[in-house]
Amino acid sequence: MTTSISDTDSQTIKDEIRAEALSLGFSICGFADAAAAWPNGEWLREFVEAERHGDMGWMEETLDRRSHPTAMWTDAKSAVVLGVNYGPDVDPLEQLKAKSDAAISVYAQGDDYHDVIKKRLKLLAGWMHRRFGQDVKVFVDTAPLMEKPLAQRAGLGWQGKHTNLVSRQFGSWLFLGSVLTTLDLPPDAPEVDRCGSCRTCLDVCPTDAFPAPRQLDARRCISYLTIELAGPIPAEFRPALGNRIYGCDDCLAVCPWNKFASLSSEAKLRAREALKQPSLAELAVLNDAEFRALFSKNPIKRIGRDRFVRNVLYAIGNSGDVGLMAAVEPLLRDPAPVVRGAAAWAARRLVGEGALVLRGVEADAEVLAEWE
Template sequence: MTTSISELSPPKDFGAIKDEIRAEALSLGFSTCGFADAAAAWPNGDWLKAFVEAERHGDMGWMEETLERRSHPTAMWTEAKSAVVLGVNYGPDIDPLEQLARTDNAAISVYAQGDDYHDLVKKRLKVLAGWMHRRFGNDVKVFVDTAPLMEKPLAQRAGLGWQGKHTNLVSRQFGSWLFLGSVLTTLELPPDAPEIDHCGKCSACLDICPTNAFPAPRQLDARRCISYLTIELSGPIPTEFRAALGNRIYGCDDCLAVCPWNKFATLSNEAKLQARAALKQPSLAELARLDDAEFRAFFSKNPIKRIGRDRFVRNVLYAIGNSGDAGLMAVVEPLLRDPAPVVRGAAAWAARRLVGEAAAALRGVEDDPDVLVEWEILPPAGEVSP
């Protein structure tokens, strides 16, 4: 940043500097703040390399392209000395697992039920970083998870929590519900004590996964993860996973929601990001009817907007196919003639799930090979490959 240094005289005591930064962060709406040595050695780069070499990142080619920059915080910025790691509470007001029982409604991941957290967190980070630069004269750079910085191991080093067996950060104060962001700085601040692992023998997050996406504790095969399948994957979702989607149309909170540490979480924090009422459990039928313009308007300033209408409606149709409600054929049938092949294919699958071979009468002229395949397959209900 190039803003001028304030005339304010910064304190000499590093403890006082940390206290000031933490107080400023909390005043800006962050829920928690910790400090880590940005230059210290760590093994996380090797773990990420092994993840990519095993091809568990699926179609997320950007992870391979940015592998070197993700290997260590100083690979992003060689001058970085310290990391100020921030968390924003987004804990839900109700148990997300409850929405899975309402199969006529959509289950949207908690983090995507409000405004896009990337924008909200980044704005706060920029304000904090600007204040730090003016107050202490240091250079700063801000990062949210759109940048190639491994924020979860950095947060553990800063004492915010630990990486649970589901690979996500777990906090004793906020459970599994923290958005993370970081300010790297040239200030050499003493690090906070790192958090230790408190998972013990618990395996609830591994056991609940609908698609068996965890080969082992703290290992994720993204290719099997519902969040990856519904958000990152652009084509048809493999048939072996579709029944396991249930009514999850964007992301999956099962491994987060089942974590026992959530019962200690502070969910009434005033700094918590708020969900939109319309996204807490919307109707599958209403979502399936959205055209492109309506989709963009409905998800304005929301992260779901980034995947586009076609991929989103694909997800909705899989959920409709899992609903068992043949009455939803009223919204499925028009989508059998949608311009997007991925939508037509999902509609064909949903139709066959809902009315079986009777759906064949609705089949029109089709020349897309992926859609033609959909008319020939009907996986048994509940089938998920081991």
């Protein structure tokens, strides 16, 4: 059902929706025209055609639906775009200095933001439906909606040269969600690009994942490599991982606009004590049950124990800490080939080529070669 309203009424409705959103715990709320034409769908198609999406086959499968908000819902008129501040209490780059500890992306140190935000989106959408009588649908980034360009159109921020949203108020630290509605509301003024000549985010990338400003080659991105890629991470990128075992915050953390950022007030999104620079040695020995328990209600749980321990082993190999061989050695015979291969790589990095022969795993050379 589409609702027509006067300009005066529409501003009142927007004010009511914004007030309700803030009362539910959202940090910022803006409005965009869901039906307006935009070039982003074509840019996404070029990204996929260049195969920069890597093994993320779902991007190709949902390409048409991602091309525009109305490709998923033809009746959508307006988008209410919401942001939740998840600003950290420490500089994420500092955790890279502790080579024998793990560096986990800020967004994955607390509860899964998808669950936190989706619950609030449903509350807001339900209230909107009851209050104004229009149809609504909620979206968080597990759904095929291009939220960052929509957020820019709604005035929440702009897509920086690292392709992520940058906010004048919250810097790089905003989780996004949207409510599409048949209610026809005037859009807010879009945010303008405020990056200027700065290229700090591009230059800091450990793997040169940006072919050009606002272009990302996911196949080189540490977040993609440690989260989305299921098999062995290509050898050329492993040293650049450092101690990063899940995601990477480098391009976000160096943004000068973070000087305006503030600490998140959402307790569920704050870093759990157990995930603030945990020991690589402790993480390496997790079995499946222990892994699931440690990462209950956390986004890391979705990659599974084997892929996670693979990442930990690469970090151990980069640590230079020979004492971590005690954690590596049992994993040379792990049931998962990807774990065995990562353990072999870590052992070679820590104690040299002879390490595998001395530990009697030369018989597995063919399997290791496949998974290293």
